[in-house]
Amino acid sequence: MNKKLTIALLGVALVAPLAIYPVFLMKILCFALFACAFNLLLGFAGLLSFGHAVFLGTGGYITGHLMLNYSVTPEIGIIAGVICAGLIGFVYGKLAVRREGIYFAMITLALAQLAFFFYLQAPFTGGEDGLQGVPRGNLFGVIDLEDNMTMYYFVLAIFSAGFWLIHRCVHSPFGQILKAIRENEPRAISLGYKVEQYKLLAFVLSASLAGLAGSTKALVFQLASLTDVHWFMSGEVVLMTLLGGMGTIWGPVIGATTVVGMQNMLASGPLANYIHVVMGVVFVICVLAFRNGIVGELQKLVKKNF
Amino acid sequence: MKVMQKTLLATAMAATMAITGSANAAGLSDDKVKIGVLVDMGGVYADICGQGCVEAVKMAVEDFGGSVLGKPIEVVSADTQLKPDIGSAIARQWIEQEQVDVINGAVASSVTGAVTKVASDAKKITLIAASASHAFTTKACTPYNAHWTYDVVSLANGTVKPIVQSGKKKWFFVTADYAFGHALESVATGVIKENGGEVVGGVKAPLGTTDFSSYMLQAQASGADVIALANAGTDMVNSLKTAAEFGVTETADVAGLLVFTPNAQALDPNVAGGMKLTTGFYWDMDDETRAWSKRYMARMDNKIPAMPHAGAYSSTMHYLKAVQAAGTDDSDAVMAKMKETPVEDFFSRNGYLRADGRMVHDMLQVRIKKADERANGDDIFAIEQVIKGDDAFLPLSKGGCEFAMAKN
Numbered sequence: 001m002n003k004k005l006t007i008a009l010l011g012v013a014l015v016a017p018l019a020i021y022p023v024f025l026m027k028i029l030c031f032a033l034f035a036c037a038f039n040l041l042l043g044f045a046g047l048l049s050f051g052h053a054v055f056l057g058t059g060g061y062i063t064g065h066l067m068l069n070y071s072v073t074p075e076i077g078i079i080a081g082v083i084c085a086g087l088i089g090f091v092y093g094k095l096a097v098r099r100e101g102i103y104f105a106m107i108t109l110a111l112a113q114l115a116f117f118f119y120l121q122a123p124f125t126g127g128e129d130g131l132q133g134v135p136r137g138n139l140f141g142v143i144d145l146e147d148n149m150t151m152y153y154f155v156l157a158i159f160s161a162g163f164w165l166i167h168r169c170v171h172s173p174f175g176q177i178l179k180a181i182r183e184n185e186p187r188a189i190s191l192g193y194k195v196e197q198y199k200l201l202a203f204v205l206s207a208s209l210a211g212l213a214g215s216t217k218a219l220v221f222q223l224a225s226l227t228d229v230h231w232f233m234s235g236e237v238v239l240m241t242l243l244g245g246m247g248t249i250w251g252p253v254i255g256a257t258t259v260v261g262m263q264n265m266l267a268s269g270p271l272a273n274y275i276h277v278v279m280g281v282v283f284v285i286c287v288l289a290f291r292n293g294i295v296g297e298l299q300k301l302v303k304k305n306f
Numbered sequence: 307m308k309v310m311q312k313t314l315l316a317t318a319m320a321a322t323m324a325i326t327g328s329a330n331a332a333g334l335s336d337d338k339v340k341i342g343v344l345v346d347m348g349g350v351y352a353d354i355c356g357q358g359c360v361e362a363v364k365m366a367v368e369d370f371g372g373s374v375l376g377k378p379i380e381v382v383s384a385d386t387q388l389k390p391d392i393g394s395a396i397a398r399q400w401i402e403q404e405q406v407d408v409i410n411g412a413v414a415s416s417v418t419g420a421v422t423k424v425a426s427d428a429k430k431i432t433l434i435a436a437s438a439s440h441a442f443t444t445k446a447c448t449p450y451n452a453h454w455t456y457d458v459v460s461l462a463n464g465t466v467k468p469i470v471q472s473g474k475k476k477w478f479f480v481t482a483d484y485a486f487g488h489a490l491e492s493v494a495t496g497v498i499k500e501n502g503g504e505v506v507g508g509v510k511a512p513l514g515t516t517d518f519s520s521y522m523l524q525a526q527a528s529g530a531d532v533i534a535l536a537n538a539g540t541d542m543v544n545s546l547k548t549a550a551e552f553g554v555t556e557t558a559d560v561a562g563l564l565v566f567t568p569n570a571q572a573l574d575p576n577v578a579g580g581m582k583l584t585t586g587f588y589w590d591m592d593d594e595t596r597a598w599s600k601r602y603m604a605r606m607d608n609k610i611p612a613m614p615h616a617g618a619y620s621s622t623m624h625y626l627k628a629v630q631a632a633g634t635d636d637s638d639a640v641m642a643k644m645k646e647t648p649v650e651d652f653f654s655r656n657g658y659l660r661a662d663g664r665m666v667h668d669m670l671q672v673r674i675k676k677a678d679e680r681a682n683g684d685d686i687f688a689i690e691q692v693i694k695g696d697d698a699f700l701p702l703s704k705g706g707c708e709f710a711m712a713k714n
Binding site: 021023024027120127128129130132133148221222223225227228267 | 384385389390391392394395396398399402403415416419420423424483484485512513
């Protein structure tokens with residue numbers, strides 16, 4: 001990855017809240033992390049999970065529940081959310097990696113729907129109401145996160161850590177093996193790799209990071225609701241990843257920014273009632289015209305011309 | 307030198323405080339009053355508080371003259387899609403970014419719960435025109451909630467009590483599975499038990515359910531005298547239609563606990579005719595309501611107004627008058643004025659805003675007219691009885707709203 005570019009982007013991220021509404025930026029960061037986690041699975045291991053919202057939602061519910069009822073500090077709340085998402089990821093992954101392709105996607109979707117109805121009925125989630133008024137708390141017991149600016153830098157730190165972890169994974173021997181499995185699974189098996197274990201590990205990592213995004217999002221909005229576990233959300237993350245560029249490091253970030261930005265702009269404009277139509281059209285155009293996504297097409301352009 | 311610096315700093319601070327203090331005491335925070343209307347544009351409550359609520363608020367602003375204290379009044383609106391997360395995110399952005407001073411509309415108790423938390427943290431008033439849960443003025447009350455049109459207690463008192471007293475003792479609930487439905491069911495259950503009835507069962511259906519057949523068959527099998535519909539909007543219409551199709555209405559009475567005028571209009575008079583219910587407003591009550599409703603209908607493709615529309619207008623008007631009288635848009639000062647001025651207009655009769663934020667006003671007990679009683683398509687209710695505000699709503703002392711009870 002280009003170091004200069006990373007430093008420049010980090011610089012932009014540091015000053016961005018002076019010009020742009022911090023809560024909007026935090027929303028983008030949370031979804032970008034979620035999409036990056038999803039991309040680790042789809043882009044690098046070639047596994048299309050259609051139930052990733054469950055991990056996002058689980059992180060949010062666990063963190064929200066702990067913050068509301070046991071007044072723990074936010075870092076403890078987030079860690080607990082990540083662990084729970086990871087555990088569910090382990091169970092779901094264990095079941096799902098036995099199958100491939102469309103069957104894998106269907107199993108993850110089915111398991112995610114099971115979890116959705118559990119969260120709908122479970123008393124601790126508040127059903128349709130969600131968990132409302134989650135306190136942001138004091139980081140490490142000292143730093144008050146109520147202020148949007150402080151919260152923003154906290155979220156930026158979390159996003160950077162998550163993003164760095166994904167980057168390290170992808171460029172490690174583990175990441176190389178994942179890519180090998182994606183390209184040609186029988187050959188990876190013939191080379192002696194225990195493919196299922198690698199897939200499972202990728203699944204758990206991806207689920208935990210999605211949980212991290214969900215936990216953070218619950219703190220930002222002070223709310224954990226059914227929207228985050230609904231299968232619409234699982235679809236939205238697929239859209240973000242494909243639009244930005246599947247299998248690229250920056251693709252999901254660009255994709256999440258585009259999708260969240262579009263939703264935000266459309267929500268108050270004359271097209272407010274047609275958000276879903278517009279998003280659908282964008283998705284169709286993306287799949288038909290530029291299959292590699294925004295970043296993928298840019299990379300191709302750079303390769304061709306420079 | 308150090309002392310000097312300190313004195314200078316203190317003087318500067320005092321001066322700043324004096325300036326900001328006086329700005330708060332008189333005048334408007336940002337040279338305008340901005341009203342944000344949160345509604346449901348495309349969901350099950352779109353007819354109840356959608357574009358209609360936005361129009362009603364705009365009407366109030368126009369009738370007020372379009373400006374207050376010499377500054378313009380602006381109206382913005384947004385669709386919550388009935389989701390708490392979307393609603394609270396919009397409210398947050400409005401308040402933090404777009405200088406919205408007051409939120410109106412607020413449809414669906416789940417969304418309103420999230421929105422009022424955001425608004426009261428920022429010390430902004432929420433005028434709740436279209437939510438029913440009584441939590442906003444009891445256990446979740448804040449000094450910045452004004453709950454206007456109706457609530458679950460007034461609905462249950464008005465509708466359930468007379469039916470139990472008429473001898474129909476066994477009840478079954480079909481409940482909308484979120485804050486509003488749960489609150490309505492628990493309050494109605496209390497009323498039933500107080501009057502010697504019993505609840506023989508109940509089911510919870512998700513918001514926006516389209517197929518109520520399995521719920522209705524359970525209701526039928528329970529052997530109840532009355533099936534209470536603790537839901538609203540198209541949910542209520544669909545469940546009543548299903549009840550009629552399965553012949554449930556022949557063996558038991560169906561009581562709609564929250565029926566809005568447009569929903570009653572959508573029902574077949576042969577099925578719904580004769581059903582008694584409680585409402586906060588009916589367009590055809592007297593000359594004043596008719597005059598307002600005619601103006602509303604002219605703007606809304608001749609659709610008759612439901613009570614949230616009238617409530618949205620009435621609450622906006624009362625708010626603007628309070629801003630005028632207080633000479634500021636500072637929420638605490640405006641709320642104090644709103645609470646000391648009686649609310650008397652085409653919508654609210656003998657109304658006043660209580661310390662806990664409950665707007666207490668007369669409710670109407672009505673009966674849905676049968677087909678042969680109706681003069682035209684908009685002739686829906688026959689008013690049976692006016693319920694005095696203090697009888698309809700939960701008394702302040704029983705609500706458990708801490709800050710309001712401490713004051714009294």
